[in-house]
Amino acid sequence: MKKNVLSILDVKDDIEDIIDLGIKLKQDATNGQTFQYLKGKILAMIFERASTRTRASFEVGTTLLGGHAVFLNKDDIKIGERESVEDIALVLSRYVNIIMYRPLKKEDLHEFAKYATVPIINGLDMDEHPCQILADLMTIKEMKGRLHGLNFVFIGDGDDNLTHSYLLGCTLVGMNVTVISHKKHWPSKYFVDQANKIAEKKNLQVTITDDIDAVKNADIIATDTWVSLWYEKERQQIMADLKEYTITQDIMNKAKKDAIFMHCMPIYYGEEVTKELAHGNQSVIIDEAENRMWTQMALMVKLLKQ
Ligand code: CP
Numbered sequence: 093m094k095k096n097v098l099s100i101l102d103v104k105d106d107i108e109d110i111i112d113l114g115i116k117l118k119q120d121a122t123n124g125q126t127f128q129y130l131k132g133k134i135l136a137m138i139f140e141r142a143s144t145r146t147r148a149s150f151e152v153g154t155t156l157l158g159g160h161a162v163f164l165n166k167d168d169i170k171i172g173e174r175e176s177v178e179d180i181a182l183v184l185s186r187y188v189n190i191i192m193y194r195p196l197k198k199e200d201l202h203e204f205a206k207y208a209t210v211p212i213i214n215g216l217d218m219d220e221h222p223c224q225i226l227a228d229l230m231t232i233k234e235m236k237g238r239l240h241g242l243n244f245v246f247i248g249d250g251d252d253n254l255t256h257s258y259l260l261g262c263t264l265v266g267m268n269v270t271v272i273s274h275k276k277h278w279p280s281k282y283f284v285d286q287a288n289k290i291a292e293k294k295n296l297q298v299t300i301t302d303d304i305d306a307v308k309n310a311d312i313i314a315t316d317t318w319v320s321l322w323y324e325k326e327r328q329q330i331m332a333d334l335k336e337y338t339i340t341q342d343i344m345n346k347a348k349k350d351a352i353f354m355h356c357m358p359i360y361y362g363e364e365v366t367k368e369l370a371h372g373n374q375s376v377i378i379d380e381a382e383n384r385m386w387t388q389m390a391l392m393v394k395l396l397k398q
Contacts (some may be wrong), residue, residue: 112392130159134188149385177225181207225261226387240266245310259287310347314354
């Protein structure tokens with residue numbers, strides 16, 4: 093495992109171990125066990141963008157492991173404005189043992205990781221969301237009992253940080269991946285090429301299409317918010333482009349009977365998915381949100397063990 097987790101590729105040989113440790117921590121905690129893996133250790137959490145799940149799950153998870161979390165928002169530290177990324181990275185590295193950073197600019201995250209002397213975790217940047225894919229894979233393993241050989245289908249904005257992470261993470265654990273979207277919103281070539289490289293080695297299929305019927309045979313259907321912060325100015329056009337891709341029960345019914353629905357939240361009901369489906373019997377969205385905590389706990393244990 094690399095020192096920093098900026099991409100899911102940084103833990104490519106450890107994904108299944110992290111997921112299995114996440115499942116074990118969850119089971120042990122359910123059985124009343126308490127943990128001291130992070131006793132005396134401090135996590136700094138830097139947020140330049142809003143968060144519910146990432147902040148709460150990292151903070152509570154660190155406490156459950158016997159450690160302590162410090163929260164810093166953009167108005168506290170004004171990265172690159174009040175002082176340089178380099179100086180903040182060097183100073184915080186003397187106070188804490190691990191840093192989670194959700195940046196406005198991905199370049200700042202990479203600059204930060206270059207100078208920090210403690211492990212850096214990407215808490216979501218414009219390109220990837222490695223913590224979310226770990227939680228989603230744990231949820232799939234809990235629901236399906238396995239990862240290898242499943243058909244994962246993403247419908248919605250394909251040129252999205254989470255879609256990129258799904259392309260990489262799902263192929264790394266042996267799933268076929270299909271992204272269904274309007275041609276203007278297909279995933280970035282770099283991530284499709286990376287996923288194809290992984291898929292070729294493992295004899296898997298990566299399919300990028302605008303055909304909604306490609307959802308058939310899906311074991312998992314996932315989506316994400318159509319308009320993220322970085323693309324707010326393009327909202328109207330994105331809405332018009334993707335209007336055929338709102339996930340409804342009719343679309344879900346085209347997949348396998350036991351298919352599950354996933355969404356990392358927050359959800360904009362009526363845009364990427366209907367509320368009926370998001371809170372229906374096939375949805376596992378609340379399990380996903382919970383599993384952010386267990387997989388991030390597992391990730392921190394593994395990073396600090398090195
Ligand atoms: N899924 C996710 O990252 O949620 P938050 O933006 O609330 O952290």
